[in-house]
Amino acid sequence: MHRYIIKRLLLAIPTLAGAAALVFVLMRLIPGDVCVIRLGAGGSHVDPASVEACRQQLGLNDPLILQFLHFLWSYCTFDFGISMWSGNPVSHEIAVRLPVSLEVAVMATIIAILIAIPLGTISALRENTWLDHTVRVVAIAGIATPSFWLGIMSLILVLNVSAMATGKPWLPPIDYVSFWQDPLRNLSMVLLPAITVGYRYSAVTMRITRSAMLEIMREDYIRTARAKGLLEQIIVNRHALKNALLPVVTLIGIEFAFLIGGLVITEQVFNLNGIGRLLVQAVQNQDNVLAQALVMLVVAVFVVTNLVVDVLYAWLDPRIRFS
Amino acid sequence: MDLRTGLRAAALGLAVAIAAGPAGAGAPKRGGTLTYVIPADAPPSFDAHRETTYATIHAAAPYYSVLIRVPPDNPASTTEFVCDLCTEMPKPADDGKTYTFKIRQGVKWHDGSKLTAQDVATSWNMIVFPPKGVTSARVSFYEMVDKIEAPDDATVVFHLKRATTAFLPALADPYTWIYKKEILEKDPHWYERNIMGSGPFKFVAYDVGQSIKGARNPDYYHEGQPYLDAIVGIFADKQSVRVDALRADRAAIEFRGLPPSARDQLVKEGGADIAVQDSDWNCGNILTPNHKRKPFDDVRVRRALALAIDQWKGAPAMAKIATVRTVGGIVFPGSPLAATQEELQQMAGYWPDIEKSRAEARRLLKEAGAEGLKFELLNRNVDQPYKFVGTWVIGEWKKIGLTVEQKVVPTGPWFQNMRGGTFDVVLEANCASVVNPVLDTGKYLPAKVYPENYGGYDDAKSIELYEKMQTETDPKKQREAMRAYEKHTLDTMTHEIVLPYWYRIVLARSYVKGWKISPSHYLNQDLGNIWLDK
Numbered sequence: 001m002h003r004y005i006i007k008r009l010l011l012a013i014p015t016l017a018g019a020a021a022l023v024f025v026l027m028r029l030i031p032g033d034v035c036v037i038r039l040g041a042g043g044s045h046v047d048p049a050s051v052e053a054c055r056q057q058l059g060l061n062d063p064l065i066l067q068f069l070h071f072l073w074s075y076c077t078f079d080f081g082i083s084m085w086s087g088n089p090v091s092h093e094i095a096v097r098l099p100v101s102l103e104v105a106v107m108a109t110i111i112a113i114l115i116a117i118p119l120g121t122i123s124a125l126r127e128n129t130w131l132d133h134t135v136r137v138v139a140i141a142g143i144a145t146p147s148f149w150l151g152i153m154s155l156i157l158v159l160n161v162s163a164m165a166t167g168k169p170w171l172p173p174i175d176y177v178s179f180w181q182d183p184l185r186n187l188s189m190v191l192l193p194a195i196t197v198g199y200r201y202s203a204v205t206m207r208i209t210r211s212a213m214l215e216i217m218r219e220d221y222i223r224t225a226r227a228k229g230l231l232e233q234i235i236v237n238r239h240a241l242k243n244a245l246l247p248v249v250t251l252i253g254i255e256f257a258f259l260i261g262g263l264v265i266t267e268q269v270f271n272l273n274g275i276g277r278l279l280v281q282a283v284q285n286q287d288n289v290l291a292q293a294l295v296m297l298v299v300a301v302f303v304v305t306n307l308v309v310d311v312l313y314a315w316l317d318p319r320i321r322f323s
Numbered sequence: 324m325d326l327r328t329g330l331r332a333a334a335l336g337l338a339v340a341i342a343a344g345p346a347g348a349g350a351p352k353r354g355g356t357l358t359y360v361i362p363a364d365a366p367p368s369f370d371a372h373r374e375t376t377y378a379t380i381h382a383a384a385p386y387y388s389v390l391i392r393v394p395p396d397n398p399a400s401t402t403e404f405v406c407d408l409c410t411e412m413p414k415p416a417d418d419g420k421t422y423t424f425k426i427r428q429g430v431k432w433h434d435g436s437k438l439t440a441q442d443v444a445t446s447w448n449m450i451v452f453p454p455k456g457v458t459s460a461r462v463s464f465y466e467m468v469d470k471i472e473a474p475d476d477a478t479v480v481f482h483l484k485r486a487t488t489a490f491l492p493a494l495a496d497p498y499t500w501i502y503k504k505e506i507l508e509k510d511p512h513w514y515e516r517n518i519m520g521s522g523p524f525k526f527v528a529y530d531v532g533q534s535i536k537g538a539r540n541p542d543y544y545h546e547g548q549p550y551l552d553a554i555v556g557i558f559a560d561k562q563s564v565r566v567d568a569l570r571a572d573r574a575a576i577e578f579r580g581l582p583p584s585a586r587d588q589l590v591k592e593g594g595a596d597i598a599v600q601d602s603d604w605n606c607g608n609i610l611t612p613n614h615k616r617k618p619f620d621d622v623r624v625r626r627a628l629a630l631a632i633d634q635w636k637g638a639p640a641m642a643k644i645a646t647v648r649t650v651g652g653i654v655f656p657g658s659p660l661a662a663t664q665e666e667l668q669q670m671a672g673y674w675p676d677i678e679k680s681r682a683e684a685r686r687l688l689k690e691a692g693a694e695g696l697k698f699e700l701l702n703r704n705v706d707q708p709y710k711f712v713g714t715w716v717i718g719e720w721k722k723i724g725l726t727v728e729q730k731v732v733p734t735g736p737w738f739q740n741m742r743g744g745t746f747d748v749v750l751e752a753n754c755a756s757v758v759n760p761v762l763d764t765g766k767y768l769p770a771k772v773y774p775e776n777y778g779g780y781d782d783a784k785s786i787e788l789y790e791k792m793q794t795e796t797d798p799k800k801q802r803e804a805m806r807a808y809e810k811h812t813l814d815t816m817t818h819e820i821v822l823p824y825w826y827r828i829v830l831a832r833s834y835v836k837g838w839k840i841s842p843s844h845y846l847n848q849d850l851g852n853i854w855l856d857k
Contacts, residue, residue, distance in 0.1 A: 032734070032735025032739035033735065036742070038376075040375065047459075047463055049462070152563065155563075173573065174568050175533055269564070271564045
């Protein structure tokens with residue numbers, strides 16, 4: 001197992017290098033640069049000498065190959081550089097936002113698991129009953145509904161319901177405080193986006209759980225277990241569900257990794273200062289250094305999540321052995 | 324929202340604004356925390372000398388002083404300036420070439436040390452004559468300045484190369500924060516990451532991209548101010564967040580400006596709890612044809628583009644959905660140097676009879692062999708008002724048989740295309756802070772004089788007319804010179820087409836008092852005169 005993990009971690013190096021090259025090239029294909037945006041985006045006066053001085057200061061006039069080598073070397077030394085937009089260390093910019101994104105991602109994942117696995121299982125066990133149909137409708141609606149729309153609607157609902165109930169419209173706070181500082185304020189801000197994202201996430205997971213369970217429940221070993229007279233609860237929990245969870249775990253892993261950097265619009269709708277919003281700002285501002293770091297962070301999260309998922313496979317299905 | 328509902332909401336808004344009375348009515352009350360939303364992401368830095376974004380101003384102006392400013396009680400004035408750190412507005416000496424400012428005594432920095440004229444002179448030298456490695460974004464505003472000195476701790480003297488009416492408005496620029504000499508000399512970049520001034524509020528905390536907090540400066544030099552105990556600025560770049568925050572009282576005011584739809588919605592939902600202030604905005608969109616591309620090198624084609632647009636009917640219609648409203652020429656409509664309606668109507672693009680105007684446009688296109696012309700309008704990927712205005716002018720051009728495709732791109736490529744000259748016609752923006760017509764109209768000069776002109780033309784006559792206007796100090800003669808320069812730019816040569824000026828609508832909870840709207844979202848942002856009527 002240890003050798004397998006080390007091997008996988010070593011294999012991550014070319015993956016990260018490939019991603020680094022790709023993001024480096026793509027960022028430079030966008031016309032314009034951070035200096036022009038920074039000094040002129042407000043529509044006011046832009047002094048060409050100031051633009052040139054800014055480009056010089058940020059190393060934008062250096063040859064591209066030199067910039068790329070500098071970028072690679074800095075990552076080898078775990079120096080992620082300085083944001084071209086804010087001048088803050090990239091590690092600081094990320095450290096401020098990561099807890100917000102992680103909190104929403106973890107809460108959304110918990111919500112999704114709590115909803116999806118029981119409902120998906122029940123739906124499969126009660127195939128073609130009204131319960132199954134209801135669960136499927138809820139799941140399809142969740143997949144079809146964009147999270148940002150649901151977010152906006154939920155905010156409007158909260159505003160209108162609170163206005164009707166108390167005469168004063170209420171909205172969750174729009175400035176983030178950490179859970180450790182003020183748990184109630186933190187939860188009142190994060191819960192709604194987590195539910196919004198968790199609903200869509202649970203809908204996808206519910207569909208996969210249901211189809212995996214349906215397939216497993218038709219397996220010979222389930223029939224054998226029933227023939228042996230095992231309790232249905234034991235058959236479902238011990239023999240069926242554990243095996244059905246393999247594709248579900250894969251999906252949860254991928255979705256979780258996606259949530260770290262992919263909640264762009266949800267973060268905007270709820271004014272969450274997260275990684276997704278930062279990535280969009282970095283691309284809009286053409287802050288290459290920050291955008292590169294964020295893409296690399298997301299790639300790293302995917303690599304680690306995939307590794308964790310693979311390790312979980314072995315626990316869920318003892319037939320899988322790593323060599 | 325249908326038209327009738329929209330009009331009702333707008334009327335209600337007006338009624339609420341009137342009912343709320345003047346923003347500063349009543350005796351100011353002390354205390355409370357003002358929470359306001361900043362419609363931006365985190366500013367690139369806190370150094371106003373180097374930045375051009377309002378995000379820096381809205382976030383950190385309350386912590387700084389300036390030498391002079393627009394009057395906080397009458398910020399709509401386009402000609403009046405008052406002292407902040409000085410004691411009295413100076414009378415120019417030496418034929419208008421020397422301005423001597425007396426600096427207030429007893430002003431303290433937030434670290435407790437004494438502010439002197441040396442600090443003021445050093446800050447201004449950094450703005451006007453930045454040393455190597457230091458960026459000052461507005462150096463060109465001060466090209467008339469020859470020397471700045473502080474002969475003693477209470478006096479700052481500005482020596483000019485020539486007398487000009489542009490100097491005092493430029494001096495009142497809201498980005499000219501006064502920094503501490505000792506810090507600047509130790510590290511000229513210190514103010515990029517840190518805040519330490521002498522303004523009405525003391526900096527308390529900054530959460531990157533989230534919020535910035537300040538507390539009352541008990542040593543502030545304007546008597547009685549500030550009225551608030553604390554301020555909290557929350558960064559919220561999404562409009563729906565800001566509107567909802569105002570509705571639910573999570574924020575009390577948004578200073579930049581919201582579109583009419585947001586005003587109508589908030590006034591409808593918030594009723595008397597929402598106060599509206601509005602003003603013409605010293606920002607506008609300009610259409611710039613690329614003179615280096617055929618057929619836009621032909622003045623007849625450029626004139627036809629201007630003649631097709633019905634500004635007089637278009638502006639009020641657009642005002643219902645977009646942040647534009649007042650028809651104007653190259654000078655901000657509130658300024659004494661601005662053209663009157665009658666003067667505007669003499670120029671292409673402003674004719675009162677639009678049918679006659681469009682007939683002339685068609686004739687000119689035919690004469691130039693450009694009938695049925697197809698081209699691309701480069702526009703910025705910003706809704707208000709860029710995309711609204713772009714869509715409107717394309718509709719107007721269609722009426723003279725032109726087929727125009729709108730190419731909407733993010734800010735970076737928009738600039739890149741303008742700078743590289745890779746466009747047919749571009750929808751630009753010209754946004755200024757203090758109304759300073761002499762400087763603001765430099766935008767219409769050829770690129771060899773004003774590098775941010777993207778039209779790609781050379782025009783000696785234009786430069787000559789501008790120079791004449793710029794050096795004229797007699798108001799009447801200067802106005803005449805401005806008209807000649809304007810007519811040449813917009814009518815004779817039609818180098819640019821000026822579209823209706825933006826319109827600023829600021830929404831606040833009605834308990835926010837003392838603050839008055841100005842023609843720029845950069846002005847009057849130190850929040851020293853705001854109080855809460857709670």
